[in-house]
Amino acid sequence: MRFGSGSLVSPSPLPGFGPALGATLLWLGLLVLIPLAALVWKASGLGLAGIWEIASQPRVAAALKLSFGLSLLAAALNVVLGGIVAWVLTRYEFPGRRFLDAAVDLPFALPTAVAGIALTALYAPNGWIGSLFDSFGIKIAFTPIGIFIALVFIGLPFMVRSVEPVLAEIDPEIEEASATLGSSRLTTIVRVVLPPLVPAFITGFALALARAVGEYGSVVFISGNIPFVSEIAPLLIVVRLAEFDDAGATAVATIMLTISFCFLLVINLVQSWSRRRLGHG
């Protein structure tokens, strides 16, 4: 059977469907599906009851709540922050713009441990920023606030890079037209500028969230790792590995994977709903 001209797919004027699909399946299989299947396979040794028992342990539940809660908050804050950054970088010309534009990618490029140690040094009670807050009695490093800051840091480029190209495509003249037709500034932003950006914001939110949930390297230095207070779910996986309890570690990983999957599923549903409603995509 030939995929290229077969009945399974609609004919395309471009050749090469077969090899491209083959490569896609091979890579996805080797890099994504097989490792994930191995994960579920290893966890399945415990059975659903065993996994549920681990998920409902108060300490695991607390860590999951902390990890997912803070990741959601951080991704939400990045919608605002990343939106502003993307707006400034695409709509204004100013000295140092290119430099700032490049700096947005630093959280991508920096090894996570370096980012974690740098953030900890800054936000520790004796650090530059931490000492300012410390004089008001606010502790940042080694508390959930520190975790939140690390998650905002690593999520920012996802938001900016998702929104920027879409924003660059929107012609500023549309905003001018809206203004000349008598809309207030607020109306222009809410009714004209934002709607076409919604899918990009949702994509950025999903990417930032997914990254934040699994983030270990940059968080573990600033988090303090106190059970029930600042212990993140990925640390529990590391702890279980250190106990040579691989099944337990994969169980926590499977639980995280399932929750992430549900989150992303909901986000995708919202995405397609918004596309239909707003008529984009």
Next chain:
Amino acid sequence: MLRLTRRLPFTLALSVAAVAMACALPARAQTSLLNVSYDPTRELYKAINVAFQAEWEKQTGEKVTIRASHGGSGAQAHAVIDGLKADVVTLALAPDIDAIASQTGKIAKDWQSRLPNNASPYNSTIIFLVRKGNPKGIKDWDDLARPGVSVVTPNPKTSGGARWNYLGAWGYAQIKFANDDAKIKDFVGAIYRNAPVLDTGARGSTLTFAQRGIGDVLIAWENEAFLAFDEFGKDKFEIITPSLSVLAEPPVAIVDANVDANGTRKVAEAYLKYLYTPDAQKIIAKNFYRPINPAAADPADVARLPKLKLLTVEKDFGGWPAVVKAHFADGGSFDQIYAAKPN
């Protein structure tokens, strides 16, 4: 699809050949040893490796390169279990080497009796580092359990050194409360509830205490405390010796299956035996570890290590398997400290 199936075998064969060549090349290079070790031994093995290379070349005329890998003791053991080709492991705790032996069979079960002194070429202990002038007046383990004292120690789940810290506190309480389990748990729990941070490794805790300025006292490996003292300034810290502590015996072993596969058994054995020689014992003492043969070390190096009563895992805690089960396994006494949400 036809095209794909025609080309795929060729491409695959090519990449397999390339990978095979890449793997085969370094195997022909000169002998090299991989020492997989725990966190705070970086400086020690840097010095030992240089000395051993010279010694080995003098004895056999062969050059040997030694690579060292450092990290949390448990994580390092795990890496070896997962296939890291360590020739020798020099870890913080016997159970970590036991885990490699029992889970993979790559190390003979009797590894601890193959070298003198339970396969520990040096000892160490756990002491305190406090801020200059000791503003909180910390003298012994009791003071760590006091309200208002902030204690920095790593997480015993992820750090080998932290387990020794935990046993130090537990051992002290065991004697103080005459083996009253509930009181011991309260006491150790009070110390850990005073910890604002549980770093994942011993070196991380040292940095948290010394560089971030967190905490009134650091519970640390003796060598780590002295190192911090030297590195970060004698004008900032003081070393406090508690009335009693625990005798830490970090063990070493050859990974039999790996040395046989690498053809490095002879040099790996020589490397571990070298740790017991007077030369190595001298280096060990210089790096603030306790040599098992103090006579070989510089008397000045030995004299700076304080004398204190030391409990041993075998005699005072019933051996490692019992210790791991009672304290550090899932649901053990350490987990019980955090079993209830603190209010």
